Amino acid sequence: MTVYGPRADCLKPLNPLRPAAAVLGRHVHPRRKRPRPTGRISSVHAIDPGPASNKLLAALPRTDFQLLAPYLTSLQLAEGTVLHEAGGEVDEVYFPLSGMISLVVVMRDGKAIETATVGREGVVGAMSGLGLHISLVRAIVQLPMFGSRISSPQLRKIAASSKPVADLCVRYNEVLLDHARITAACNALHHIEARFCRWLLQTRDRAESDTFKLTQEFLSEMLGVRRTSVTEVASKIQADGAISYSRGVIKILDLEALKAKSCECYETLREQNGD
Numbered sequence: 001m002t003v004y005g006p007r008a009d010c011l012k013p014l015n016p017l018r019p020a021a022a023v024l025g026r027h028v029h030p031r032r033k034r035p036r037p038t039g040r041i042s043s044v045h046a047i048d049p050g051p052a053s054n055k056l057l058a059a060l061p062r063t064d065f066q067l068l069a070p071y072l073t074s075l076q077l078a079e080g081t082v083l084h085e086a087g088g089e090v091d092e093v094y095f096p097l098s099g100m101i102s103l104v105v106v107m108r109d110g111k112a113i114e115t116a117t118v119g120r121e122g123v124v125g126a127m128s129g130l131g132l133h134i135s136l137v138r139a140i141v142q143l144p145m146f147g148s149r150i151s152s153p154q155l156r157k158i159a160a161s162s163k164p165v166a167d168l169c170v171r172y173n174e175v176l177l178d179h180a181r182i183t184a185a186c187n188a189l190h191h192i193e194a195r196f197c198r199w200l201l202q203t204r205d206r207a208e209s210d211t212f213k214l215t216q217e218f219l220s221e222m223l224g225v226r227r228t229s230v231t232e233v234a235s236k237i238q239a240d241g242a243i244s245y246s247r248g249v250i251k252i253l254d255l256e257a258l259k260a261k262s263c264e265c266y267e268t269l270r271e272q273n274g275d
């Protein structure tokens with residue numbers, strides 16, 4: 001088997017023609033590029049929803065969407081998959097169709113903290129469509145998900161001839177900057193318990209489920225705190241009856257109680273996402 005890169009064992013291409021064909025019918029041209037090698041994914045459990053389930057793609061004028069569709073490949077992405085590394089080249093752009101991707105700033109000593117999350121309202125790496133080739137953050141899959149992938153050079157070609165596609169890249173970058181500003185303020189000003197609850201609520205929305213898998217190691221990285229702090233907070237919220245947390249699986253038992261414990265940033269970020 002040919003291995004194309006370190007991420008190849010985490011990616012599982014689906015039939016690359018099916019989603020675009022489902023949307024565009026017989027006008028779709030077959031995608032000639034060979035899909036990446038398949039890999040094993042144990043925890044993806046849904047049916048590919050197709051590219052139109054991404055809100056940015058769905059909002060494009062049909063003729064502009066048709067420019068992209070033949071080059072979009074649907075993939076299953078396992079949690080923990082690193083799509084872009086901080087400081088690395090962005091050669092592919094991902095439109096989430098479900099699940100959640102975290103954008104994480106990585107310090108020189110390896111410590112990291114989340115600055116934004118991206119679900120099917122967004123896109124990861126889109127500024128490479130306008131020539132920004134280096135990722136400023138690590139993009140890591142938080143929840144098992146489906147995504148539509150397009151190569152950066154191809155997106156660049158299309159953005160050069162389609163104003164709506166170019167606008168999509170710029171506008172969503174502005175949204176991400178706003179997310180980063182809110183998250184920076186949240187990390188600095190709000191108590192870890194409120195941030196923990198905000199994060200669980202965001203994840204619940206993206207997972208579209210009250211139950212999801214999260215390790216303490218992952219949570220500590222996203223919140224920029226020690227694992228022991230995550231354990232203490234999780235235990236306290238569990239004792240209050242808002243969640244259960246066992247063996248890396250979180251179950252939200254009392255949504256309203258969790259909202260009451262969360263900071264205002266949950267609602268602010270939801271509004272920005274148009275939810």
Ligand SMILES: [Zn+2]
Binds near residue numbers: 186190194195264265
């Ligand atoms: Zn906050």
